[in-house]
Amino acid sequence: MTHEVRAVVARKKGAPVSVETVLVPDPGPGEALVRVQACGVCHTDLHYREGGIGDAFPFLLGHEAAGVVESVGEGVTDVAPGDFVILNWRAVCGDCRACRRGRPWYCFATHNATRPMTLADGTPLSPALGIGAFAEKTLVAAGQCTKVDPIAAPAAAGLLGCGVMAGFGAAVNTGGVGRGDSLAVIGCGGVGMAAITGAKVAGAGRIIAVDVDERKLKWAERFGATDTVDSSRTDAVEAIRELTGGFGADVVVDAVGRPETFKQAFYARDLAGTAVLVGVPTPELTLELPLLDVFGRGGALKSSWYGDCLPSRDFPALIDLYLQGRFDLGGFVTETIGPDDVEAAFTKMHHGDVLRSVVVL
Numbered sequence: 001m002t003h004e005v006r007a008v009v010a011r012k013k014g015a016p017v018s019v020e021t022v023l024v025p026d027p028g029p030g031e032a033l034v035r036v037q038a039c040g041v042c043h044t045d046l047h048y049r050e051g052g053i054g055d056a057f058p059f060l061l062g063h064e065a066a067g068v069v070e071s072v073g074e075g076v077t078d079v080a081p082g083d084f085v086i087l088n089w090r091a092v093c094g095d096c097r098a099c100r101r102g103r104p105w106y107c108f109a110t111h112n113a114t115r116p117m118t119l120a121d122g123t124p125l126s127p128a129l130g131i132g133a134f135a136e137k138t139l140v141a142a143g144q145c146t147k148v149d150p151i152a153a154p155a156a157a158g159l160l161g162c163g164v165m166a167g168f169g170a171a172v173n174t175g176g177v178g179r180g181d182s183l184a185v186i187g188c189g190g191v192g193m194a195a196i197t198g199a200k201v202a203g204a205g206r207i208i209a210v211d212v213d214e215r216k217l218k219w220a221e222r223f224g225a226t227d228t229v230d231s232s233r234t235d236a237v238e239a240i241r242e243l244t245g246g247f248g249a250d251v252v253v254d255a256v257g258r259p260e261t262f263k264q265a266f267y268a269r270d271l272a273g274t275a276v277l278v279g280v281p282t283p284e285l286t287l288e289l290p291l292l293d294v295f296g297r298g299g300a301l302k303s304s305w306y307g308d309c310l311p312s313r314d315f316p317a318l319i320d321l322y323l324q325g326r327f328d329l330g331g332f333v334t335e336t337i338g339p340d341d342v343e344a345a346f347t348k349m350h351h352g353d354v355l356r357s358v359v360v361l
């Protein structure tokens with residue numbers, strides 16, 4: 001059977017997104033059909049629309065989602081119809097060179113559904129990050145469904161599917177922030193704010209929020225920042241050094257992904273400190289650094305793909321922290337909207353008016 005649903009599609013590079021009728025097939029072997037309840041609008045969806053992540057248009061957007069499994073294909077045993085799940089873009093294969101070496105959070109052969117979702121005229125769609133969840137139903141690999149406590153509110157829970165997990169994990173998993181460490185976060189959108197929250201939950205000492213938008217800095221204080229730096233007025237590197245005894249932070253997370261912010265992260269770390277790049281750069285950007293500084297400052301320059309998370313380990317644990325009131329996941333939901341409002345949500349994101357707009361379906 002084919003399911004006819006309404007969904008948000010980016011048809012052409014740079015063109016406004018549109019709500020279209022999309023055909024979703026029943027799950028094949030190893031696949032699950034999910035009734036999507038909520039899906040956050042992430043900057044990555046905008047990158048897709050702008051052609052920053054390949055040109056496999058039309059894209060079926062949306063990838064930070066929670067919902068209920070409606071049906072499963074042959075051989076699926078981990079999830080069953082009725083399960084409340086968060087969708088992930090890291091369904092680990094268990095068999096690639098990373099998985100075999102015990103590092104499944106790097107899995108190089110993650111699974112997606114293979115049966116195509118299409119426009120009404122049969123044109124196949126490319127689902128964003130293999131998910132495509134600004135849709136009433138979507139088809140994914142069963143391993144992309146992580147079961148969590150169904151008491152969690154779908155609009156909040158879905159955010160763990162991408163941005164919040166990426167930011168939280170960038171600080172805690174990739175950066176290894178722990179008790180007493182100092183952290184600076186450059187760019188306090190949904191991702192950066194989650195890095196701040198992660199550091200707070202992990203027991204960091206100083207947590208410095210850096211942004212060019214004062215409103216974000218005010219919000220950052222609510223999420224646990226101990227200090228804020230408006231880098232549109234102040235030199236971020238000097239300010240971070242001043243706040244850390246003149247040395248720099250143990251870990252600096254760049255949640256913007258531009259050469260200038262990465263350079264700030266590079267120089268605002270203490271000697272032997274760690275810079276974590278979680279913001280996604282666009283293809284034309286390049287970085288120039290004195291090689292002697294790369295050597296002389298030591299430490300680690302790391303990229304964080306999806307916060308180096310393992311959905312089966314991290315999603316249920318973070319949902320528990322949220323339900324215990326120790327992690328303000330609900331605070332990331334600035335507004336709930338309908339599928340027709342995604343284009344407006346991009347504009348609000350661009351203007352910094354929201355942390356997350358969440359499409360409720």
Ligand SMILES: NC(=O)c1ccc[n+]([C@@H]2O[C@H](COP(=O)([O-])OP(=O)(O)OC[C@H]3O[C@@H](n4cnc5c(N)ncnc54)[C@H](O)[C@@H]3O)[C@@H](O)[C@H]2O)c1
Pocket residue numbers: 042043044047162163166186187188189190191192210211212213216231255256257258260261277278279280281304305306307349350352354355
């Ligand atoms: N690595 C991953 O796995 C992963 C996952 C999800 C999102 N991302 C990426 O993370 C980035 C942030 O996503 P988001 O949803 O938080 O975006 P967002 O647009 O909500 O937030 C970006 C923030 O950066 C601030 N900013 C912009 N330029 C700045 C500058 N020069 N200095 C300081 N602050 C600046 C903005 O004011 C805003 O607060 C995006 O590039 C997104 O694609 C990466």
Ligand SMILES: [Zn+2]
Pocket residue numbers: 092093094095096097098099100104106107108109110
């Ligand atoms: Zn693998």
Ligand SMILES: [Zn+2]
Pocket residue numbers: 042043044045063064162163
């Ligand atoms: Zn995302």
